[in-house]
Amino acid sequence: MKKYLFGVDIGGTTIKLGIISTEGHIIDKWEITTKKGDQSDQIPNDIWEALSLKMNDHQIDKNQVLGIGAGAPGFVMTETGVIAQAVNLGWIDFPLGELLKNLSGLPVYIDNDANIAALGENWLGSxxxxxxxxxxxxxxxxxxxxxxxxxxxxxxxGMAGEIGHMTMQYNGAPCNCGRNGCLETIASATGIARITNERIDKYPNSILRDIRSLKGKVTAKDVFDAYKESDELATEVVNHITDVLGLAISNIATIVNPSKIVVGGGVSKAKDALLVPLEAAYKRYALPRIVEGSSFTIASLGNDAGIIGGAYLVKQHQL
Amino acid sequence: MKKYLFGVDIGGTTIKLGIISTEGHIIDKWEITTKKGDQSDQIPNDIWEALSLKMNDHQIDKNQVLGIGAGAPGFVMTETGVIAQAVNLGWIDFPLGELLKNLSGLPVYIDNDANIAALGENWLGSxxxxxxxxxxxxxxxxxxxxxxxxxxxxxxxGMAGEIGHMTMQYNGAPCNCGRNGCLETIASATGIARITNERIDKYPNSILRDIRSLKGKVTAKDVFDAYKESDELATEVVNHITDVLGLAISNIATIVNPSKIVVGGGVSKAKDALLVPLEAAYKRYALPRIVEGSSFTIASLGNDAGIIGGAYLVKQHQL
Structure with a gap:
């Protein structure tokens, strides 16, 4: 009998759902709107209703489903499936796992959305x-x-892998978390734009000034595009942010000694303009044997990483 | 029938061995001299001979032994039990696991000595x-x-947990690894002494100057003793090194979100003189929820951590 895995990726705006075979084929994937309702069981109800309807469509019986794996934004207590806090969804100590399990009668596994996406990339992506x-x-x-x-x-x-909040700069720019100098203030799209704007007046010949005049702002994408044209300001900014990010990754790699470093998100669309200086920085700061054991790649699953990772979380527990 | 675990901690000077019950009682522990012999099988032979003799003494039959867990200095490929490199022992790609398994006929598990010590502290220590x-x-x-x-x-x-080689300072002091600004250049006993000596001439009233006159040098222990007496130089050095170490630990904790942070080694004998400023620094740099989930302790097993961790590695695989 064919078996299936359900992957769910809960975001602040939409919930992504997928029916995935144990071999990793996406049988179906779709989205529903996230109806936020503080501590109510609206979201788990919507998830199970959506999954039930599709089971019908695909003539999948419940005993063919190995379980539900779901990623949620925020701090997740994985042992119990409780979301300790998810600011975007208004949840505090929300028993998502238990509610979904009671509704579905299926095994349910919950983790943080970024962790689930990593698991998805590891299974079927890069x-x-x-x-x-x-x-x-x-x-x-x-x-x-x-x-x-x-x-x-x-x-x-539920706080492991909060890479964006590694402190990289004493007395650095203020972060949303209330502290200063977090990696996120430097290497995010927001951080790259901020740093560029701070320095733009010193570079009268930068093409980024024209872009700012034209569009009213400069984005991280503009910076990488200008970097490819050897713009001086863009070169300075890209070298700076990849240096800091490379140092952060080298320190992470000194802890976990990974074979793969997968870079995703909007900024990763810059591809080699990001990866080449980033790898150079990583090599400056990491032990040679750690560098030898690792390689960089761009994430390949895009928005499907979450549902695929959720499915794999089930597979990992059930097979 | 009573079952036993063998723990082995291979160092550059001595090899520590222990017979440990599955409940964690040390039945016997002793040391033998490390006879280095490049790629020869001297060390595994010595280990098995030593263990065999004690099995006799304690009338332990081989079928009562669940296995041998050994820690070795250097880069260990845990899946195969091969020591990729152990500079102190002259080993390169040395098949320690296989040799010990062939000699003993027992299951053998190998890991890095620092990792094994961590496992020991986790089982029976702090x-x-x-x-x-x-x-x-x-x-x-x-x-x-x-x-x-x-x-x-x-x-x-085999490079995970090489905390000493996290880069903490751009263009910092040279490290034995050939790079600069590693945590080890700052927070080791050697680093603390170096930093103190670099600053000592600026503090004519420091009691550390008298100590240097008397003994010809200043050690990390002297610095913490002087810190307890509110010596100005010692205070500056302890604040500096605990700040950097606290930042490093906060970044490690941002990756792995530990519940326990166990500090050991000679410098940890300073106890509160180290832990109090260290925890304060950690709290400056780590996310509040990470701080809430974690506590600091001093390692409690001393030199037995390695044999106990080796034994636990067997227990973990066998039970």
Whole structure:
């Protein structure tokens, strides 16, 4: 009898869902709107209703489903499936795992969304089932997921892999977390734009000034585009942010000694313009044997990483 | 029938051995001299001979022994038990696991000595069987061991937990590893003495100057003793090194989110003179929720951590 895995990726705006075969084929994937409702059971109800309807469509019987794996934003207590805090969803100590389990009668596994995405990349994306992997997402913020000994590292209270909040600069720029100099203030799309704007007046000939005049602002994408044109300001900014990010990754690698370092998120669309200076910085700071054991790649699953990782979390527990 | 675990801790000068019950009682422990012999099988032969003799003494039959767990200095490939490199012992790609297994006919598990010591502290020392733990040893160098999801993190090629080589300072002091600004150049006993000596001429009233006149040098212990007497130079040095170490630990904790941070090695004998400023620094740099989930302790097993950790490695695999 064919068996299936359900992957769920809960975001602040949409919930992504997927039915995935045990071999890793996406049978179906779709989205529903996230209806936020503080501590109510709206979200688990919506998830189970959506999954039930599709089971019908695909004529999948419940005894063919090995379980539900779900990623949620925030601090997840993986042993109990309780979301200690998810600011975007208004949840505090929310028993997501228990509610989904009671609704579905299926085994349910919950982890942080960034960790689940790392697991997805490791299964069907750029990770190639590495036993030890570091995934970094460079978007509005900087997120991360760590896999050690083949398992997600979630930590004591769901805080492992919060790479964006490594302190990289004494008295650095203020971070949303209330502290200063976090990696996120430097290597996120937001950080790259901020640093560029701070320095732009010193570079009268930079093409980024024209872009700012034209669009009213400069984005991280503009900076990498200008870097490819050897713009002086863009070169300075890219060298700076990849230096700091390379140092952060070298220190992470000194802890977990990964074989794969997977870089995703919007900023990673710059591809070699990001990876080449980033790898150079990494090599400056990491022990040679750690460098030898590791390689960099760009994440390849995009928005599907979450549902695929959720499915793999089930597979890992059930097979 | 009573079952036993053999723990072995291979050092450059002595090899420590222990017979340990599955409940964690040390039945016997002793040392033999390390006879270095490049690629020869001297060391595994010596280990098995020593263990065999004691089995006789204690009337332990081989079928009562669950296995041998051994820690070796250097880069260990844990899956195969091959020591990729152990500079102190002259080993390169040395098949320690296989040799010990062939000699003994027992299951053999090998890991890095610092990792094994962390596992020992976690079983019978200060760790209380934490699922997620960071162990840091502040001695001549700075070593470390990471436990995540209850397991040692060894990494891709035996380099995980090389905490001493996190880069903490741009263009910092040269490290034995050939790079600059490693944590080891600052927070080891050697680093503390070096930093003190560099600053001593600026503090004409420091009691550390008298000590240097008397003994010809200043040690890390002298610095912490002077710190307890509120010596100005000692205060500056202790504040500096605990600030850097606290930042390093906060960044490690941001990756693995440990419940226990166990500090050992000679420098940890300073106890509160080290821990109080160290915890204050940690709190400056780590996310509040990470701080809440973690506590600092001093390692309690001393030189027995290695044999106990070796024994636990067997227990973990066999039970």
């Amino acid at each position: 990770g190639d089932l590495a036993e030890n992997l570091v995934a970094i997402t460079l978007g509005t913020g900087v997120g991360g997921g760590i896999i050690a000994n083949g398992q997600i590292v979630s930590g004591t209270n | 760790g209380d069987l934490a699922e997620n733990l960071v162990a840091i040893t502040l001695g001549t160098g700075v070593g470390g061991g990471i436990i995540a999801n209850g397991q040692i993190v060894s990494g891709t090629n």
